[in-house]
Each structure stands twice: as structure tokens, then as C-alpha cells.
Amino acid sequence: MSSTKKKKISLFQRGAAAAERYTGTSDLYMCPICGNAFNMSDLLTAKLTLEHIPPSSVGGKGIALTCETCNKTAGYTIDAAVSGRADVINFTNVIANSESSLGVKACLQIGEDSVNVQVLCEEDGTVNFLILGDSNNPCTVERTSAYMERLARDREGDGEVLHVVSRARYHGRMAQVGDLKTAFLAAFAAFGYRYALDPRLELVRSQILHPCEHIIDGWSVALNLPEDRQYMLMITESVTGVVVKLDKVGVILPWLESRSDFYGELARTYSPNERLQLNGKIVTWPTRLEMALDFYQSAYSEQKKGMDLISERK
Numbered sequence: 001m002s003s004t005k006k007k008k009i010s011l012f013q014r015g016a017a018a019a020e021r022y023t024g025t026s027d028l029y030m031c032p033i034c035g036n037a038f039n040m041s042d043l044l045t046a047k048l049t050l051e052h053i054p055p056s057s058v059g060g061k062g063i064a065l066t067c068e069t070c071n072k073t074a075g076y077t078i079d080a081a082v083s084g085r086a087d088v089i090n091f092t093n094v095i096a097n098s099e100s101s102l103g104v105k106a107c108l109q110i111g112e113d114s115v116n117v118q119v120l121c122e123e124d125g126t127v128n129f130l131i132l133g134d135s136n137n138p139c140t141v142e143r144t145s146a147y148m149e150r151l152a153r154d155r156e157g158d159g160e161v162l163h164v165v166s167r168a169r170y171h172g173r174m175a176q177v178g179d180l181k182t183a184f185l186a187a188f189a190a191f192g193y194r195y196a197l198d199p200r201l202e203l204v205r206s207q208i209l210h211p212c213e214h215i216i217d218g219w220s221v222a223l224n225l226p227e228d229r230q231y232m233l234m235i236t237e238s239v240t241g242v243v244v245k246l247d248k249v250g251v252i253l254p255w256l257e258s259r260s261d262f263y264g265e266l267a268r269t270y271s272p273n274e275r276l277q278l279n280g281k282i283v284t285w286p287t288r289l290e291m292a293l294d295f296y297q298s299a300y301s302e303q304k305k306g307m308d309l310i311s312e313r314k
């Protein structure tokens with residue numbers, strides 16, 4: 001049996017055991033986004049799929065299962081936006097900061113012509129444009145090369161502007177819905193169904209299921225948290241919620257003690273671009289289905305104690 005298959009089966013079994021209080025059997029895994037129940041044969045026929053958190057295109061690991069509909073249909077648009085945004089950030093790092101890396105694809109625009117290139121930066125800051133033979137019209141390449149040679153030879157190019165444009169495009173709000181999905185699923189892996197299926201999370205799940213609709217707002221938060229690593233922060237001062245810290249951004253989610261109008265209350269309390277100074281307990285990023293609230297009863301019955309338990313046992 002392949003290691004991926006073994007992993008999926010073990011995620012299924014852990015999830016199904018946690019879902020028993022909802023399904024009445026330990027044979028059904030519930031998709032944390034839509035709440036539908038699936039059996040083992042659905043896993044084998046790929047109706048239930050391994051979900052990478054964050055998406056695999058930005059380095060996520062498979063730590064939960066979601067149904068095919070939530071993973072592929074609803075997920076495709078938002079995952080594409082998340083990976084498009086990562087490409088744009090990479091492009092900016094290469095171009096603006098001469099960050100040497102494997103290079104980034106871009107479009108070099110000269111007059112009417114535009115040529116697909118690979119941008120490569122060297123350690124001394126030299127930026128090279130490598131023309132991609134396969135993805136260009138040969139006539140355009142010939143014209144552009146002749147133009148560049150003339151520029152270099154005659155030094156006539158004073159004041160000439162060359163445009164270098166990223167080939168990546170992404171939908172800003174869609175990428176934010178992608179962050180919301182990553183944050184929600186990470187919180188599901190850490191806390192379990194008792195968290196994910198709580199009525200306070202209903203609008204979050206609905207927004208992930210319907211990425212093109214405008215259901216909630218205000219989950220992206222600017223943070224004064226310097227490190228790049230991913231973790232969660234349980235907040236009890238000023239607001240009660242969970243901040244899921246992704247690479248560069250933070251996502252705030254309701255906690256079980258939050259008011260039902262969580263995002264409305266946030267919007268009334270904070271101005272849109274205000275940097276939140278948030279203090280709380282750090283919960284480390286889940287590496288599997290921890291589901292602390294499902295498996296540790298005391299964590300649920302006494303919330304304060306539960307938070308200690310969650311953060312101390314890692």
C-alpha cells in the first residue's frame with residue numbers, strides 16, 4: 001500500500017472516530033467544509049480527497065480530508081488565486097530585490113513587441129533576461145534581439161524604457177478566500193469537528209463553499225508578528241477569537257465563546273487597516289488531525305483549562 005493511501009486511511013479513521021457524536025457510527029468521515037458524511041469506499045473512489053493546508057502549490061502538507069466537491073470544484077478557483085499571488089510575490093522579490101533564485105517567468109515589452117523571458121538574478125545584482133525559445137514567435141524574438149543589439153552597440157537607448165511584466169495574474173479577494181480556507185482547515189485539524197461545525201463558523205464555511213459570493217468580510221488582519229512561520233494564536237483580550245498566522249498574513253476566526261456576529265463586531269470595533277496588537281497563547285501548527293476538542297473532553301468543558309492543555313501538550 002502506498003504511503004499516501006496509508007495516510008488517507010489513517011486520517012479517515014481519526015476523523016470518523018471524532019465524527020461519531022454527529023453520525024452515530026465510527027464508519028463515516030464528515031467533510032469539515034460542507035459537513036457531508038462519507039464512508040471508506042468514498043475514500044477509495046476519490047470522493048473524499050487529501051487536502052493540502054495551505055495548498056500544495058505554496059508548500060502545504062496533506063493533513064486533512066475534504067470531499068471532492070470542496071477540494072476541487074470550490075477549491076480550484078481559490079487555490080489558483082493563492083498560487084498566482086505567490087508567483088507575483090516571487091516576481092517582485094526577483095525584480096525589485098534582485099533576490100537570486102531559480103528565476104521567474106516574465107514578459108519583456110519593447111515597443112509593440114512582447115517577449116516571454118525567464119528572469120535570472122546573480123548574486124552581484126546583475127539581472128539577466130533569458131528569451132524562452134519555445135514560447136515566443138521567432139519573428140518577434142529576431143526583431144527584439146536586433147533591437148537589443150543595436151541598443152548595446154550604438155548606445156542610442158538613453159531614456160528608453162523597457163517594461164518587465166509578471167505573467168502571473170490573480171484575483172485579490174479570491175486569494176483572501178484561499179487564506180480563509182487554509183486558516184479554517186488548520187483550525188479544524190487542531191481543534192476538530194466541535195470547532196469546525198460550531199454555528200459560529202457557519203458563515204466562514206459558507207464563504208469557503210461559495211468563494212464568488214460576498215458573505216463575510218474582515219478576516220484578513222495586519223499583524224505586528226514578525227516571524228514568517230505558521231502558527232495559531234488564541235486571543236482572549238479585546239476580542240475572543242483565533243488568529244491563524246500564515247506566511248505573511250493573519251486570518252482571524254471566531255472562537256467558541258465569540259459573539260455570533262463576530263465579523264460585524266470586529267468591523268465596528270476596528271478600522272479596516274488598523275494593525276491589531278494581539279496577545280494570546282500560541283498553538284503550534286497541526287501536523288496531523290489533532291482534533292483536541294473532540295478527543296480531550298476537559299478541553300471543551302473548561303475552555304481556559306482547555307487552552308492550556310492545547311498549548312502545553314505540543
Ligand SMILES: [Zn+2]
Pocket residue numbers: 031032033034035036066067068069070071
Ligand atoms: Zn465537502
